[in-house]
Amino acid sequence: MALKKLFIALTCMLCLCCGASSASAAGKLVAAVLTSDMERYRDAYRSFLKALAAKGYEEGAVEVVTQTPNPDPISWANSVRKFDAIKPDLLVTFGAPVTLAAKQETSGIPVVFVDVYGPVETGISRSMSQAGGSLCGVSSKVPVATLIKAMGDIRPIRTLGVLYNTREAGSILQLKEVKRVAAQQGFAVVEANVSSAAGLDTALTYLLGRADCLFVSESSVIGRGFDRIVRKATDARVAVISLTPGSSERGALVSLEISPTEQGQLAADYASKILSGRKPGELPVYTPRKVDLVLNMGVARTLDLHVPFKALSAATRVIK
Structure with a gap:
């Protein structure tokens, strides 16, 4: 528990230095990792936080800690491993690369992926009807x-x-x-x-x-x-x-x-379900509605x- 509190404090300091959003609260712990500092991921992340708050998971009900690593495999894996060490209630991953890292590096933590192009084809999801394991999320694939x-x-x-x-x-x-x-x-x-x-x-x-x-x-x-x-x-x-x-x-x-705003909203819907007790692997993969x-x-x-x-x-x- 001491390690978890220390990591949360250090991560929050990092988020403030990088301009990332975080909430100081005593409820559920949600960790988020963005594949890179791209506008599409930032927009989806902001939309996710706003939609999650609208569902009742706002300041006082959830704490969000965020990392945006360098865009390379080692950095993606390291960020995921750090969060895996503190066992958040939910890990939200933005983009296929960091989602693949989460699938490989986490041990039982529920994962909601966002803005993943081809979750089945990339090996992230078992099928579109059920992601399987501890994952669920939102596809960004268009033809x-x-x-x-x-x-x-x-x-x-x-x-x-x-x-x-x-x-x-x-x-x-x-x-x-x-x-x-x-x-x-x-x-x-x-x-x-x-x-x-x-x-x-x-x-x-x-x-x-x-x-x-x-x-x-x-x-x-x-x-x-x-x-x-x-x-x-x-x-x-x-x-x-x-x-x-x-x-x-x-x-x-x-x-x-696709709409990054919609991606964040759909991810927040799944996050609220999982934080309320639903099993992610049983949920279908959301597909883009606004294209x-x-x-x-x-x-x-x-x-x-x-x-x-x-x-x-x-x-x-x-x-x-």
Whole structure:
């Protein structure tokens, strides 16, 4: 118990230094780990806290301690191990990489995962009807084929370049799905692995010299360089497409986006159930209900692309 109190105090100090939210309360203990300091995870985390408080788990009823480790396997595992040592009532994981670490490193702690692309395909969940074990959570998977079709309605894709990260399960899965669609539709795929920021420029030079469209996959490392990716792609007259929330606002031509706010709300629903005694492994995996196909007309004009009415009418949100 003394170790648990000491760790909570140290973690709360760390959260304050990093700007993370925490509550000082004497009730249930909830630990949260974000795969990285990405906007999508921060938004989902804030939404989670707000929705959890609305369900009665607010200050005085729950204490939340948070860590946002460096985006690498060792840091993800270390953060999870620290929380496993103090046995919180619930562990909430944001993103597939840290969720996989939680599945491997925890011993019986209930886990609610958030914003995980393909929980079954990445080996996190046994099925969509029951995650199994001590896990349950929220999928962020949306169909890659829908995104590629939307791009194809504007300009046919001959060669699609893919930026991905071998360290992140969701990124690898998105690459596989792009290749599957390419085999069905007959376009070529060229790929570049970016597992560290240092490799981004080399990867972009390689892809932009070969591709007429660029798919930016889900990745903490790649996401940090998104503005640079868009700038270089625009200079090369190459359109960017992505499944990353907020990517069209940052310069992608087309994006298919889940709502991080909804992800946090759905996770809070499961958290409240588990804190009230439900077993996580018996619960189905939530799937996204709010999905936007976003088209940035300003980018289309910059790239001198004509957007036909078919493509425009398919978009659920248009950025002028």
